[in-house]
Amino acid sequence: MEKILIIGANGQLGTELSAALQTKYGQDAVITSDIRKPQEENAIFEILNVLDNDALATIVKKYKITQIYHLAAILSAKGEENPIQTWNINMNGLLNVLEIARHEKLKKVYYPSSIAVFGTTTPSPAPQYTSMNPSTIYGISKRAGEQWCEYYFNKYGVDVRSLRYPGLISYKTLPGGGTTDYAVDIFYKAIEETHFDCFLSENTRLPMMYMPDAVRATLELMDAPKENLSTHEGYNLNAFDCTPKELYNEIKKHAPNLEMGYKIDELRQSIADSWSDSVIDEAARKDWNWQHEYDMESTTKEMLTNLKKKFEATK
Numbered sequence: 312m313e314k315i316l317i318i319g320a321n322g323q324l325g326t327e328l329s330a331a332l333q334t335k336y337g338q339d340a341v342i343t344s345d346i347r348k349p350q351e352e353n354a355i356f357e358i359l360n361v362l363d364n365d366a367l368a369t370i371v372k373k374y375k376i377t378q379i380y381h382l383a384a385i386l387s388a389k390g391e392e393n394p395i396q397t398w399n400i401n402m403n404g405l406l407n408v409l410e411i412a413r414h415e416k417l418k419k420v421y422y423p424s425s426i427a428v429f430g431t432t433t434p435s436p437a438p439q440y441t442s443m444n445p446s447t448i449y450g451i452s453k454r455a456g457e458q459w460c461e462y463y464f465n466k467y468g469v470d471v472r473s474l475r476y477p478g479l480i481s482y483k484t485l486p487g488g489g490t491t492d493y494a495v496d497i498f499y500k501a502i503e504e505t506h507f508d509c510f511l512s513e514n515t516r517l518p519m520m521y522m523p524d525a526v527r528a529t530l531e532l533m534d535a536p537k538e539n540l541s542t543h544e545g546y547n548l549n550a551f552d553c554t555p556k557e558l559y560n561e562i563k564k565h566a567p568n569l570e571m572g573y574k575i576d577e578l579r580q581s582i583a584d585s586w587s588d589s590v591i592d593e594a595a596r597k598d599w600n601w602q603h604e605y606d607m608e609s610t611t612k613e614m615l616t617n618l619k620k621k622f623e624a625t626k
């Protein structure tokens with residue numbers, strides 16, 4: 312029987328991935344953890360700082376954990392505020408997880424990577440194997456993390472798997488300080504049909520994905536037979552790419568009174584400019600049959616419908 316520990320479970324991804332893992336494996340099989348308490352406790356929960364080795368080991372032994380989903384990280388824009396702390400959490404957190412996986416012989420580890428591993432020398436669309444010179448400490452830590460994962464797989468046989476997510480668009484939990492957050496924020500303004508100021512310029516093209524696709528990709532990768540996987544670094548993962556202007560024009564079809572202006576945040580603009588516009592995810596499609604379901608149009612419809620329901624429920 313699987314026992315799954317999720318680290319960083321209260322964030323934008325963790326909230327939805329935890330629920331999906333509970334549905335798949337059962338309530339009792341999933342142990343959620345984070346440095347902060349969840350807003351609603353609807354799963355087994357432990358306070359855990361991933362930098363605390365002893366606490367991590369205690370939880371792994373207490374629940375007889377067989378798999379870890381290590382989601383805790385400081386994201387791209389927030390990470391630039393304190394690069395040393397970001398490196399410490401993103402890198403040493405992962406090393407603690409890989410070490411416990413090795414010593415306790417865990418069956419599998421999941422490590423999310425990001426399009427932030429790409430840099431100004433990466434061609435666009437970005438191939439699976441290509442030049443990468445990430446410009447943020449977040450991107451540097453994710454790229455180094457990918458390489459540590461491959462190293463632990465080759466040297467110690469730790470079955471660690473990884474995806475390079477694009478910007479994730481979701482309505483359940485707000486994003487935690489990334490460069491693509493505008494693509495979530497704009498939907499909240501669309502529901503109010505007021506004015507939205509975008510922090511990226513109108514033609515900044517970035518890869519994006521609706522959260523249900525990201526969650527399904529994660530579960531499918533983790534279920535794939537090990538012998539089918541050609542890499543234990545992050546797999547490129549693609550759904551659609553868009554600019555703020557294109558997303559605005561799509562949303563406006565449903566929320567005609569939404570106005571958009573631009574208040575450029577230089578930090579996030581420079582990060583976005585260093586990333587690839589889109590990615591090539593042939594390896595994911597070939598190795599474990601990845602197929603995205605949501606494009607920009609269906610993501611927009613789903614986001615507006617679900618956010619409206621959410622707001623009506625809280626009235």
Ligand SMILES: NC(=O)c1ccc[n+]([C@@H]2O[C@H](COP(=O)([O-])OP(=O)(O)OC[C@H]3O[C@@H](n4cnc5c(N)ncnc54)[C@H](O)[C@@H]3O)[C@@H](O)[C@H]2O)c1
Pocket residue numbers: 318319320321322323324325344345346347359360361362381382383384385386400404423424425426475476477478479480485486487488489491
């Ligand atoms: N959201 C995206 O668009 C996106 C895109 C690419 C990759 N990712 C990756 O997916 C993962 C999850 O991202 P997210 O969007 O849910 O981030 P988030 O910021 O919303 O959530 C991260 C969670 O980690 C927790 N955390 C922070 N430091 C911790 C520590 N020391 N110990 C334990 N928990 C700690 C936070 O409290 C938070 O709940 C991250 O690794 C991120 O790099 C996310």
